[in-house]
Amino acid sequence: MALSEMTTDAPRRGRPRSERSQRAILRAASDLLLEHGLSEISMDAVADRAGASKATIYRWWPSKELLVLDALLSEWASGTADAVDTGSLAGDLHELILPWTRQLTTKPWGRVIAALVASAQCDAQFAEEYRAHFVKLRREPGRTALVRASERGEIAADTDVDAALDLLYGPFYHRLLHGHAPLTERFARTIVEYVVAALSSPGRERR
Amino acid sequence: MALSEMTTDAPRRGRPRSERSQRAILRAASDLLLEHGLSEISMDAVADRAGASKATIYRWWPSKELLVLDALLSEWASGTADAVDTGSLAGDLHELILPWTRQLTTKPWGRVIAALVASAQCDAQFAEEYRAHFVKLRREPGRTALVRASERGEIAADTDVDAALDLLYGPFYHRLLHGHAPLTERFARTIVEYVVAALSSPGRERR
Amino acid sequence: MALSEMTTDAPRRGRPRSERSQRAILRAASDLLLEHGLSEISMDAVADRAGASKATIYRWWPSKELLVLDALLSEWASGTADAVDTGSLAGDLHELILPWTRQLTTKPWGRVIAALVASAQCDAQFAEEYRAHFVKLRREPGRTALVRASERGEIAADTDVDAALDLLYGPFYHRLLHGHAPLTERFARTIVEYVVAALSSPGRERR
Amino acid sequence: MALSEMTTDAPRRGRPRSERSQRAILRAASDLLLEHGLSEISMDAVADRAGASKATIYRWWPSKELLVLDALLSEWASGTADAVDTGSLAGDLHELILPWTRQLTTKPWGRVIAALVASAQCDAQFAEEYRAHFVKLRREPGRTALVRASERGEIAADTDVDAALDLLYGPFYHRLLHGHAPLTERFARTIVEYVVAALSSPGRERR
DNA sequence: TCCTAACCGAGACGGTACGTCGCGTCTTAGG
DNA sequence: CCTAAGACGCGACGTACCGTCTCGGTTAGGA
Numbered sequence: 035m036a037l038s039e040m041t042t043d044a045p046r047r048g049r050p051r052s053e054r055s056q057r058a059i060l061r062a063a064s065d066l067l068l069e070h071g072l073s074e075i076s077m078d079a080v081a082d083r084a085g086a087s088k089a090t091i092y093r094w095w096p097s098k099e100l101l102v103l104d105a106l107l108s109e110w111a112s113g114t115a116d117a118v119d120t121g122s123l124a125g126d127l128h129e130l131i132l133p134w135t136r137q138l139t140t141k142p143w144g145r146v147i148a149a150l151v152a153s154a155q156c157d158a159q160f161a162e163e164y165r166a167h168f169v170k171l172r173r174e175p176g177r178t179a180l181v182r183a184s185e186r187g188e189i190a191a192d193t194d195v196d197a198a199l200d201l202l203y204g205p206f207y208h209r210l211l212h213g214h215a216p217l218t219e220r221f222a223r224t225i226v227e228y229v230v231a232a233l234s235s236p237g238r239e240r241r
Numbered sequence: 242m243a244l245s246e247m248t249t250d251a252p253r254r255g256r257p258r259s260e261r262s263q264r265a266i267l268r269a270a271s272d273l274l275l276e277h278g279l280s281e282i283s284m285d286a287v288a289d290r291a292g293a294s295k296a297t298i299y300r301w302w303p304s305k306e307l308l309v310l311d312a313l314l315s316e317w318a319s320g321t322a323d324a325v326d327t328g329s330l331a332g333d334l335h336e337l338i339l340p341w342t343r344q345l346t347t348k349p350w351g352r353v354i355a356a357l358v359a360s361a362q363c364d365a366q367f368a369e370e371y372r373a374h375f376v377k378l379r380r381e382p383g384r385t386a387l388v389r390a391s392e393r394g395e396i397a398a399d400t401d402v403d404a405a406l407d408l409l410y411g412p413f414y415h416r417l418l419h420g421h422a423p424l425t426e427r428f429a430r431t432i433v434e435y436v437v438a439a440l441s442s443p444g445r446e447r448r
Numbered sequence: 449m450a451l452s453e454m455t456t457d458a459p460r461r462g463r464p465r466s467e468r469s470q471r472a473i474l475r476a477a478s479d480l481l482l483e484h485g486l487s488e489i490s491m492d493a494v495a496d497r498a499g500a501s502k503a504t505i506y507r508w509w510p511s512k513e514l515l516v517l518d519a520l521l522s523e524w525a526s527g528t529a530d531a532v533d534t535g536s537l538a539g540d541l542h543e544l545i546l547p548w549t550r551q552l553t554t555k556p557w558g559r560v561i562a563a564l565v566a567s568a569q570c571d572a573q574f575a576e577e578y579r580a581h582f583v584k585l586r587r588e589p590g591r592t593a594l595v596r597a598s599e600r601g602e603i604a605a606d607t608d609v610d611a612a613l614d615l616l617y618g619p620f621y622h623r624l625l626h627g628h629a630p631l632t633e634r635f636a637r638t639i640v641e642y643v644v645a646a647l648s649s650p651g652r653e654r655r
Numbered sequence: 656m657a658l659s660e661m662t663t664d665a666p667r668r669g670r671p672r673s674e675r676s677q678r679a680i681l682r683a684a685s686d687l688l689l690e691h692g693l694s695e696i697s698m699d700a701v702a703d704r705a706g707a708s709k710a711t712i713y714r715w716w717p718s719k720e721l722l723v724l725d726a727l728l729s730e731w732a733s734g735t736a737d738a739v740d741t742g743s744l745a746g747d748l749h750e751l752i753l754p755w756t757r758q759l760t761t762k763p764w765g766r767v768i769a770a771l772v773a774s775a776q777c778d779a780q781f782a783e784e785y786r787a788h789f790v791k792l793r794r795e796p797g798r799t800a801l802v803r804a805s806e807r808g809e810i811a812a813d814t815d816v817d818a819a820l821d822l823l824y825g826p827f828y829h830r831l832l833h834g835h836a837p838l839t840e841r842f843a844r845t846i847v848e849y850v851v852a853a854l855s856s857p858g859r860e861r862r
Numbered sequence: 863t864c865c866t867a868a869c870c871g872a873g874a875c876g877g878t879a880c881g882t883c884g885c886g887t888c889t890t891a892g893g
Numbered sequence: 894c895c896t897a898a899g900a901c902g903c904g905a906c907g908t909a910c911c912g913t914c915t916c917g918g919t920t921a922g923g924a
Contacts, residue, residue: 049893049895071363073280076884087897092886145362151418152359155352156278165421173421196422197412197431204411205404211358211418214372214380215403224404232439255873256915262875283905294876299907462899463889469901485777487694490879501902506881559776565832566773569766570692575834583833610836611826611845618825619818625772625832626790627782629817638818646853669868670920676870697910708871713912865924875914881906888901893894 051094058084059091063105068141072102072149099153099160106146107167110137123188123234126179127202127226134172135206135222144210151211173199180233189233202229258301265291266298270312275348279309279356306360306367313353314374317344330395330441333386334409334433341379342413342429351417358418380406387440396440409436465508472498473505477519482555486516486563513567513574520560521581524551537602537648540593541616541640548586549620549636558624565625587613594647603647616643672715679705680712684726689762693723693770720774720781727767728788731758744809744855747800748823748847755793756827756843765831772832794820801854810854823850 062084066075077098081088095101118129138144147168154161176199183189205225209217269291273282284305288295302308325336345351354375361368383406390396412432416424476498480489491512495502509515532543552558561582568575590613597603619639623631683705687696698719702709716722739750759765768789775782797820804810826846830838 051894052896055896071359073359074363077886078884081897085897087899088886089888089898090896093895098885145359148355148359148362152279152352152356154420155355156281161420165419169419169421194431197428197435200412200415200422200428201408201432201435204413204415205407206411207415207418208407208411211362211414212372212376213361213368214376215407221404221407224401225408228404228408228439229435232435253873254871254917256875257873259875259915284907285905288876292876294878295907296877296909297875300874460899461891461897463901465900466889486773488777491881492879495902499902501904502881503883503903504901507900559773562776563773566692566694566766566769568834569769569832570695579833579835583835587835608845611842611849614826614829614836614842615822615846615849618827618829619821620825621829621832622821622825625828626786627775628786628790628794629821635818635821638815639822642818642822642853643849646849667868668922669866670922671869673870673920698912699910702871706871708873709912710872710914711870714869719911863924866922868919868921870917870919872916873914874916875912877911877913878909879911880909883904883906885903885905886901888899890898890900891896893896 052090055084055086055090056094059086059094059101060105060108062086063101064109067102067105067146071145072098072153097160099150099157100163102146103150103160103164103167106143106150119182123179123183124226124230126182127176127229128223130172130175130179131202131206131222131226132219135217135219138206138210139217144213148211169203172203176202183233193233198229198233201232202226259297262291262293262297263301266293266301266308267312267315269293270308271316274309274312274353278352279305279360304364304367306357306364307370309353310357310367310371310374313350313357326389330386330390331433331437333389334383334436335430337379337382337386338409338413338429338433339426342424342426345413345417346424351420355418376410379410383409390440400440405436405440408439409433466504469498469500469504470508473500473508473515474519474522476500477515478523481516481519481560485559486512486567511571511574513564513571514577516560517564517574517578517581520557520564533596537593537597538640538644540596541590541643542637544586544589544593545616545620545636545640546633549631549633552620552624553631558627562625583617586617590616597647607647612643612647615646616640673711676705676707676711677715680707680715680722681726681729683707684722685730688723688726688767692766693719693774718781720771720778721784723767724771724781724785724788727764727771740803744800744804745847745851747803748797748850749844751793751796751800752823752827752843752847753840756838756840759827759831760838765834769832790824793824797823804854814854819850819854822853823847 059080062080063075066079066083075098077088077091080086080101081091084091091101095104118126120126120129150164150168154164177195180189180193180195180198184191184193202225206217206222209215209221215221266287269287270282273286273290282305284295284298287293287308288298291298298308302311325333327333327336357371357375361371384402387396387400387402387405391398391400409432413424413429416422416428422428473494476494477489480493480497489512491502491505494500494515495505498505505515509518532540534540534543564578564582568578591609594603594607594609594612598605598607616639620631620636623629623635629635680701683701684696687700687704696719698709698712701707701722702712705712712722716725739747741747741750771785771789775785798816801810801814801816801819805812805814823846827838827843830836830842836842
């Protein structure tokens with residue numbers, strides 16, 4: 035509902051928007067998304083399953099991609115989980131990464147995200163929307179943790195934070211999207227360990 | 242041509258396959274791919290531009306995805322570039338990564354690859370084909386370099402090679418697919434540096 | 449419109465069928481039919497000329513044959529011309545046959561009908577539809593005239609009415625479909641004369 | 656074989672035409688014709704079933720229609736049956752009509768002929784070929800019989816022979832092509848009887 | 863005994879049309 | 894003003910035939 039809510043201050047006249055339809059549409063989209071790929075689901079099918087009309091969907095969501103993005107967000111409504119300060123970089127990153135990977139692997143969201151990533155390639159506007167809600171949302175807490183670690187002197191002051199964030203998140207997206215190996219908890223711990231080691235390497239510190 | 246070539250030893254009967262058509266089709270696919278996204282290009286358009294008939298395309302490529310994969314491979318025909326032994330892990334990884342990122346950034350292949358990644362989510366067979374030709378092809382030289390580094394004692398013997406490879410390649414795919422930051426040479430150098438630092442960290446070695 | 453109209457009493461929901469499209473499609477079909485043979489016209493061409501979409505055509509007519517049949521009927525909408533009672537068999541048959549042959553010869557319907565006849569050979573359902581709307585529609589007034597003549601004693605009571613109707617209509621269809629000779633008014637008069645002679649022959653009456 | 660035989664006097668060099676293929680093709684065409692309609696059979700299917708190549712078919716028959724016509728003629732190779740002089744018009748017509756209707760009804764040739772008739776509508780050259788081999792072939796003996804009857808004084812000297820032939824054959828083609836009633840022997844006898852009555856009607860003679 | 867012309871099968875080729883499906887828009891009636 | 898229903902124009906899908914075109918082989922007569 036995050037995306038389709040355009041809060042106008044005007045005291046809306048006429049029949050109000052049906053919450054029932056809205057929920058049914060997002061639910062239908064989510065369900066179909068887990069069964070098929072984004073390109074395999076049709077607006078007709080969503081409308082059908084939701085018992086809604088296509089016109090109603092298009093009235094509130096300008097495209098299939100944004101509908102799906104909204105459906106995804108409404109499924110993951112919780113979970114922003116502002117960075118907890120555990121006192122160490124390793125601890126902070128664990129707190130960020132482990133719940134996130136668990137969320138990613140409970141259901142086949144990988145293909146949904148992959149499809150959104152693909153859609154984003156041809157639609158700059160949607161790309162921005164997607165990045166704002168998916169990528170940055172996760173990176174910002176990570177950035178906070180890195181800055182804290184830098185202030186504590188745990189990592190170098192001249193650390194390339196953006197590259198470091200890519201070093202952290204990249205491996206997960208890589209496995210999620212390419213599927214060449216599973217996204218296990220063990221893998222998550224290993225990556226966090228490597229990232230911490232990379233950034234806190236004495237060799238770098240001395241430079 | 243890698244994919245559509247099924248070398249049968251049997252003495253081919255009937256009219257032989259037209260190499261001209263084959264090339265024209267792959268070229269048309271490549272060209273269109275650089276102009277539009279995978280989902281925006283139609284088989285009709287490819288056939289039209291290639292001066293071929295749709296039937297001919299479907300005779301040799303079972304799906305748009307495999308055609309596009311083939312087109313991509315034929316564009317990048319060269320470039321496997323077996324791992325050069327420079328004597329150091331950092332040198333080896335540079336030799337692998339820098340030419341590859343240069344190749345990725347000369348043309349807008351990002352969206353093509355993203356679309357292929359998306360397609361792979363819903364088609365296990367294509368996913369395997371894609372991974373074999375795109376992902377593994379790049380990982381194997383990296384694996385070789387890591388094994389050499391391990392044998393030289395440059396990195397720990399118990400290094401998780403698969404995770405390390407994801408640590409190396411993940412950040413590049415991340416930026417390529419999400420587009421939140423550019424794939425610069427500077428970025429490549431930084432990531433290689435971090436990866437080397439992560440694996441050769443004295444803290445790890447002593448353990 | 450006769451064929452594609454399924455009058456349901458239910459209070460029609462949703463957007464109503466577009467009469468404009470319907471008319472344009474039938475018109476396009478008629479026009480193309482007069483220029484080419486049934487097998488030369490394509491649904492694409494009909495859709496194009498009608499400014500309609502193929503889906504709309506297929507929504508209302510299950511096959512090209514039924515569309516063409518409908519187009520033909522809508523062109524000949526009038527003209528059933530219930531048998532007029534002129535007091536004599538010869539007069540009645542003239543009233544039936546002459547306007548009909550004029551209708552048949554004003555435009556090149558011959559090849560259209562021939563094509564429909566051919567199509568009917570392979571599709572029993574369409575054959576029935578065709579016969580009901582084309583053949584029987586004309587035979588019934590003829591049958592009425594014959595029965596009247598029989599009641600008047602003009603022809604034998606034991607006349608084989610079906611054979612007599614074939615004797616009457618067969619020669620016209622023969623020339624129409626085979627084209628070995630023209631369907632002139634003179635020919636029509638001659639056939640009617642022969643048929644009346646055949647049925648009212650004293651030789652037969654006495655038997 | 657009648658149609659595809661262009662007897663050149665030149666002493667053909669090279670490999671002679673394969674009679675085996677020719678027979679197989681005609682047989683395949685006949686078989687498929689009895690199972691499906693002309694428009695349902697494809698040259699590919701004929702080639703396949705005959706174990707021949709499409710090129711071979713097109714080398715000898717310029718179109719599907721002419722191939723089918725040839726196949727039909729080769730099935731009915733015999734049967735021209737020059738008019739027998741029985742001494743009476745009724746007898747002569749019986750001799751002509753009864754064997755012919757028997758031939759027409761033994762197998763579902765009706766639809767084949769109907770399809771040829773339809774094809775003839777759009778191809779004047781084929782139409783002529785068809786009429787020459789199918790229609791005229793039957794009409795000529797009929798014409799002979801009528802002329803004899805006229806000379807004997809059995810029918811009027813001013814009889815319109817062409818119309819009379821249409822009166823005779825039309826009803827059969829009508830039932831054959833429209834299928835509204837069966838082509839029984841009883842029907843044949845009735846039509847012949849009516850035709851004789853029509854032509855020999857005293858009313859006409861005296862006029 | 864070769865040579866070579868004409869045939870043969872197999873099967874790929876550029877096309878055209880098929881009938882279906884999904885898109886995003888529209889036009890109804892009704893809450 | 895919103896909703897469900899559903900028809901609309903559009904355009905791509907993957908398939909089936911069309912008639913043509915190479916191929917490698919085969920089968921004759923003439924050299």
